[in-house]
Amino acid sequence: MTPKEKMAIPPQAMPEQDAAVRARNMNEVALGYTAEMAKTEASRCLQCPTKPCMQGCPVAINIPGFLAKAAEGDFASALDVIKETSLLPAVCGRVCPQEKQCQKFCTMGKLLKDVDKAVAIGRVERFCADLARETGAEKPVACAPKTGKKVAIIGSGPASITCAADCAKAGHDVTVFEAFHRCGGVLVYGIPEFRLPKAIVRHEIEAIKQLGVKIENNFVIGRTRKLRDLIDKDGFDAVFVGTGAGLPKFMGIEGENLNGVFSANEYLTRANLMKAYLEGSADTPFWHGKRVAVLGGGNVAMDASRMALRLGAEKVYLVYRRSEAEMPARKEEVHHAKEEGVEFHMLENAKRVISDGKGAVAGLECLKYELGEPDASGRRSPVAVEGSEFVLDVDTVVVAVGNASNPLIPTTTEGLEINKRGNIVVDPETNMTSIPGVFAGGDIVLGAATVILAMGEGRKAAAGISAYLSK
């Protein structure tokens, strides 16, 4: 096919549940491509010799390489190419912000002058991974001969899963320590079922167990055992800290501790991990607000808004102090949230939570904002408009303005260097911390970031660990 012919192929839309229906159920919103659609979409790839898309991928997947295989209908080989550098394609195909990564650089998108018309790389990636999982066609992974070295992995989110898998493949004896009763970290407590089915996460956890990785749930390093004890007493040769951000930020406004105000972490954990959506079966109670305000503009804010709808809210307001262009959320999530009926309140911000006089939320006083000069992040900074106060009539407020880094490991581990934001300081090449043999990666190092970046960090740390252990 000539480039011109390729340009004429229509971008394949993702089949989805109807917005009105899905806004009231927990099933996955995006249903996935058919084989024919995946093939067609992959064949839109121009196979640019410079591979610009790869610069946008944090783990540098050979994107044209896998798309070429997919375009031939050889999805198994396509998956092999992806797995050369990425471990969790079924997850990343769903949750990566592709429009800011690979697809942002896609020549097809540039030619058609619309990033939304770039090759839908993530969707094809997802199809390849789903097909192999659903048909049991995943190839067994070979592990290197045993090295006799023991590696402890703290946490079981994306960074940790990746690091554990790579360490096991390198022949090390790996144990994962997870504080929760289920593995997956943010993939199970944070990201909802309707965006990332938990069966996929379970499958990935099973896959690392198949590699011989041992898992200790209900085990919190820093409390059940100190990090240094793992090395000094328990015979571990190296440790990876992948404990994530995990300390919710609040706004610091009046009324924030009223009943009905939740961190997005709590709101989503109750609904997802603790299964509060199974009304009448789960013991963990849920706050069934009728009118919910969600504060923030990231993916977590979208998840919380859409969860509120699914758990019976009549009105959901998304309050964000900048404009939609500055929103850090994935475009697709913004689009889905709107379709489902979340009402967007841009350039507004909460000033105080109003009490009903009995300890619960009776409303949210907000201020209008306008955009001023660009700030340190490069985004135009929001400035409050004086005297613009108004009240949103809500009974629930969910605060989704990000996470700071969890202090549990740094405060219980002597000699572990952290920066002023509380993130662990690592060598950028090896991800080793200030303590020899102790490595870290993911949000605990980066601050709140994305699944794919965390995964890339886990992979880099695993290489660092192997190099350290072979000395």
Added chain:
Amino acid sequence: MNRIISKSRLSDNVYKMQLEAPLVAQERKAGQFVILMVDDELGERIPLTIADADAEKGTITVIFQTVGATTTKLSRLEPGDSIAALLGPLGRPTSIRGENGEKPGHVVCVGGGIGVAPMHPIAQALKAAGNKVTIIMGARNEGLFVMKDEMAAIAGENLILMTDDGSSGRKGLVTEPLKELCEAGAVDEVIAIGPPIMMKFCALATKPYGVKTTVSLNTIMIDGTGMCGGCRVSVGGKTKFVCVDGPEFDGHEVDWDQMLSRMGAFKPQEQAAKEHVCKAGIFK
């Protein structure tokens, strides 16, 4: 893992269980707690303070009252059964007077209801650090006292029993002898553990005397590691997480009304869940 070694019923709705938890038993210090789940599919996560531990045997003791669905389900388990999930020890250990440089002195421990259970290891540690320990125990009636003998072994003649109906010890509230002791001027520190309302009034009682008063809060929690923020309370005008910043705080600084209100956030659902559990099972 997490096997129940022994179980006894201390009063109508209070149970004591010894659980196999070797790592927790080894690491725990006075004032710390565990989070447990009776069912790790659909169960909830609840915090329980560690009342005692035996590092050699690898066991911890918890004492709990059947107040909700999970504690009711827990009370129905028997020795040999296992707890589905047990995480700990969590929270910061109690700062024991005399252990961190300051001089030992006279410490009054106030335990209300089953708050006596978490007080036990603290009182033990205070005594071991060379303090004079006075223990005030309060209950509605004589039958509701827990661990009376254990506390008597620590406090000796300085054990003061208070009941609402006068069926044992003095009739009245724990705040009465607390005030008298403060009035006499010989109290260096107070630790109060029990129902929030009792802790609130203990803090109010000691405030005029300027006696440092530490309380241990048992708020609603999910993860217990600082991730959810569900346990937050205002202390000295600042928001604190009970799971990682506590569970112990300066009682004079805690916003009690807010804390009491937050404890009741899910009351209707909790009540319905408990009724469901009670009807579904045979109450032993």
